[in-house]
Amino acid sequence: MDRKTKFAAELQALRTLCDERVARNLRQNLIQSLGPRAFSEPEHQVVYESIRALFPRGPISMEQLRVHLNNRGFPDTDVEKYFQPAAAELPSGERTGKVTP
Numbered sequence: 360m361d362r363k364t365k366f367a368a369e370l371q372a373l374r375t376l377c378d379e380r381v382a383r384n385l386r387q388n389l390i391q392s393l394g395p396r397a398f399s400e401p402e403h404q405v406v407y408e409s410i411r412a413l414f415p416r417g418p419i420s421m422e423q424l425r426v427h428l429n430n431r432g433f434p435d436t437d438v439e440k441y442f443q444p445a446a447a448e449l450p451s452g453e454r455t456g457k458v459t460p
Contacts (some may be wrong), residue, residue: 409427409428
């Protein structure tokens, strides 16, 4: 996988983790499948570590992620890009974990 493709895949994974429209159990499965060192892009790894820390506490908001990153020493991280729709192209059943006829 080339660098550009890997970057896009990593960004898509992070957007999925931040997307509350995606069923929580699916996002939990994604976290488990990625493991602790899943990202090659340093910013993506830092954001992922914060998402992993915040996920057990409930829904992750843009502000929560921003504060968590700031407290970890990354105040200039652009978190908005991680809250853009990730699953817009998925059928509704794949986002919610429920299949609709």
